[in-house]
Amino acid sequence: MASILIIDDEKSIRKTLSEILSYEGYKVEEAADGAEGFKLFKDKQYDAVLCDIKMPKMDGLEFLEKAREINTDVPIIMVSGHGNIDTAVEAVKKGAYDYISKPPDLNRLLITLRNAMDKTNLVTETKTLRRKVNKTQEMIGTSAPILKIKETIEKVAPTDARVLVTGENGVGKELVARWLHELSNRASGPIVEVNCAAIPSELIESELFGHEKGSFTSAVKQRIGKFEQANGGTLFLDEIGDMSLSAQAKVLRALQEGKITRVGGDKEISVDVRVVAATNKDLLKEVEDKNFRLDLYHRLSVILIHVPSLNDRREDIPALVEHFLDSACQEYGMARKSIDKEAMKALQQHNWSGNIRELGNVVARLVILSGKTITPEDVFDYVLPARDKKKVNA
């Protein structure tokens, strides 16, 4: 149900508008002047605001200006009396969505509201779409290891050298792979990702190489595998340490010969694919334990890029937090929130086990639950376990 805030000092007007809009199925809240309205606007999320122009305490224009400072997405419709049409026009120039005159014409009121909210939905959709088509996420951080990684990516990307990216979960290994693709001569081709840990071992070969119809019971039609899909581009083999030994043998052959055969097929198909692999395991240890082929390891690890955990590059945390604040506030259509110095310090000292992914989730949670400025109390209440609280206080 869409919710609407009505700000008007005339009780009878508030009552009429409120009755009409409730009848139309909106959730309505009322405020008797700009100051009261602004307090509600600041603390709650509305889909639209109807705001009178002439009011005591804070008038409509002042409300508009203050509201726009904290949120530019919620449409504000001014309600003007006879004497202040000029002011209403002025308000529209300053960012009000539109104005309606008193006494409000029922149809015009409802149509204006509907249009205003449709427009907000469009703006939100556009933002989401823009994010989707946006290029690869910038790699944030100026710590020595991140600078080194960026430099390596720039040097290695234009070559077809295979790269093995290592590091714990959520440190940004996939981001490294995406940048290797983005800065390569293959950037106009596809980047295809396979999470080797997520695919049951009996299906991985068909996933990677495809299969011919009837090659096994559930192979009801022909299927093109990821190697073929990535032709002319990059194949990102994530969690390669979890791949079965038999799949490893086939991948090795594909890398050696630049050819694949679909499961159940006999035709050799040439593929032009650059492979970037990633793992959170110690692959040499896996080799020792006979879970990973040494020859495949050498094929994959022409270039090694290790992404250190967030706990080993804490100086990158503030920039990452600011970045996630931007994206979370935008995503939830909120005005940009800020973070208090002590709260930032607490985040910087936290022991991050889920790395950047966890940090992103935590900031999103803080954006949703905190006020305009994120305080250390917010961080303790919503994020950090008690042990960290003790540590920071000590």
Ligand SMILES: Nc1ncnc2c1ncn2[C@@H]1O[C@H](COP(=O)(O)OP(=O)(O)OP(=O)(O)O)[C@@H](O)[C@H]1O
């Ligand atoms: N340096 C960075 N700057 C900005 N965002 C980052 C950075 N590194 C990682 N991220 C973001 O953090 C999230 C996790 O990164 P990513 O998926 O690349 O990690 P991963 O190491 O591949 O994780 P997994 O091991 O679980 O596959 C992604 O949303 C990614 O965009």
